[in-house]
Amino acid sequence: MTRTIAVKSRTRNELIDITAEVSDLIRASGTQSGTCTLFVTHTTAGITINEGADPSVRRDILTALSRVFPEHGDYRHAEGNSDSHIKASLMGSSVTVLIEDGKPLLGTWQAIYFCEFDGPRSRTVLCRIA
Amino acid sequence: MTRTIAVKSRTRNELIDITAEVSDLIRASGTQSGTCTLFVTHTTAGITINEGADPSVRRDILTALSRVFPEHGDYRHAEGNSDSHIKASLMGSSVTVLIEDGKPLLGTWQAIYFCEFDGPRSRTVLCRIA
Amino acid sequence: MTRTIAVKSRTRNELIDITAEVSDLIRASGTQSGTCTLFVTHTTAGITINEGADPSVRRDILTALSRVFPEHGDYRHAEGNSDSHIKASLMGSSVTVLIEDGKPLLGTWQAIYFCEFDGPRSRTVLCRIA
Numbered sequence: 001m002t003r004t005i006a007v008k009s010r011t012r013n014e015l016i017d018i019t020a021e022v023s024d025l026i027r028a029s030g031t032q033s034g035t036c037t038l039f040v041t042h043t044t045a046g047i048t049i050n051e052g053a054d055p056s057v058r059r060d061i062l063t064a065l066s067r068v069f070p071e072h073g074d075y076r077h078a079e080g081n082s083d084s085h086i087k088a089s090l091m092g093s094s095v096t097v098l099i100e101d102g103k104p105l106l107g108t109w110q111a112i113y114f115c116e117f118d119g120p121r122s123r124t125v126l127c128r129i130a
Numbered sequence: 131m132t133r134t135i136a137v138k139s140r141t142r143n144e145l146i147d148i149t150a151e152v153s154d155l156i157r158a159s160g161t162q163s164g165t166c167t168l169f170v171t172h173t174t175a176g177i178t179i180n181e182g183a184d185p186s187v188r189r190d191i192l193t194a195l196s197r198v199f200p201e202h203g204d205y206r207h208a209e210g211n212s213d214s215h216i217k218a219s220l221m222g223s224s225v226t227v228l229i230e231d232g233k234p235l236l237g238t239w240q241a242i243y244f245c246e247f248d249g250p251r252s253r254t255v256l257c258r259i260a
Numbered sequence: 261m262t263r264t265i266a267v268k269s270r271t272r273n274e275l276i277d278i279t280a281e282v283s284d285l286i287r288a289s290g291t292q293s294g295t296c297t298l299f300v301t302h303t304t305a306g307i308t309i310n311e312g313a314d315p316s317v318r319r320d321i322l323t324a325l326s327r328v329f330p331e332h333g334d335y336r337h338a339e340g341n342s343d344s345h346i347k348a349s350l351m352g353s354s355v356t357v358l359i360e361d362g363k364p365l366l367g368t369w370q371a372i373y374f375c376e377f378d379g380p381r382s383r384t385v386l387c388r389i390a
Contacts, residue, residue, distance in 0.1 A: 001163065002163070002228050002230050033261065035388060037165060037226050037228065039226070039228050039235065041240065042237050042239075043179070043181040043187075043237065043239045048352070049303070049349075050303050050348065050349050051303040054338075054339075056335075056337040056342075057337045059336055060336060061345060061346050063335075064333070064334075064342070065346075068198055068329070069194055069198070074193060074194075075186075075190045075194075076186040076189055076190060077184055077186040077187045078184075078186070082187065082191075082194070083194075085187050085190065086190065086191050086194050089178040089180050089191060089221060090220055090221075091350075092222055092352055093179045093240075094225050094227070095353065095354050096226060096354045096356060097299065097354070098297065098299050098386050100262050105299065105386055107302055107303065109302075109303045110301065110302075110303055124237075126235055128165060128228050131293065132360050132365060167356050167358065171365070171366065172369075172370075173309070173310050173311040173317075173367065173370055198328055199324055203324070204323060205320045205323075206320060208314075208316070209314075212320035215317050215320065215321060216321050216324050216325075219308040219321060219351060222355070223308075223309045223370075224355050224356045224357070226356060256358050256365055258358050260295070
């Protein structure tokens, strides 16, 4: 059964913490041991796992990506968001988290981030727990 | 059971749409709800999901990657394809797509791309549906 | 059941081959056909699959990443390892390998690498075989 997490971004580039939503879906599923596969259904957004403690880490990741793959560059795609497409593929569209004791097996500092690269928009993350 | 998708690339850098092949394998498997894990068995190729509509997006992704990781640079690997190896790791070698109603749950604009970074070659993508 | 692979890195940036450990876990599990999902529980390390033959490939990947995302740059995160966090997200924290005949279905040249970007440290890779 595929579940859905709705995400609303507020700026063009933004890492949005969805760890709580993922944990809630795992708890609600009753699965004690297994896997949780997350999938982003967009082409200008991705998903990644990184530090949840210091918000500067999120800022540094986004700034570094924009420095290397700037919004305005040698692009042919007419919508002006080629950088968003590139960043989406670099972060990737799926991640699989392991589950034990009804919880995602994340490290102490890890959080799951929806990666918005062409916001603000309403977005969807699919989730399958098995 | 592991299935195989054969891919033939025609240039050094190329994003090849394999969405139809993946959909066909899912349909043939009879799986209505589940996951499809795709795995590239090469070290100078990867797999990604991105826009299927405007071919300029594919061109812009490849051009931006080659600008940042050029073919000729400070490399020691003697085969002259270090950039291909780097790009392969950046795109990744596996992706998991969710399945409902016997179809891959892709967003409106999403297509699944085999990423050739050292073509032209004959390539293989493995596929497991569960 | 989640299994664990312990990794010890010796330098700041290092690709450590864990293919033998993964193969051992698959063999010990008795699984003949299935999937093996690997998950890194850290925010300054990742996992990737790339060439296992020539060590220059590993060197070239690490050097190119450090050239594009240098240790010292326009970062706000005070711990001095923003580049490590960025590289971790670029490589990704999970990969899924397919299994047949009790072995990982890797291509001839493929090896599974733990990617250390902020070593030396003691690290953990989680492994679920299904």
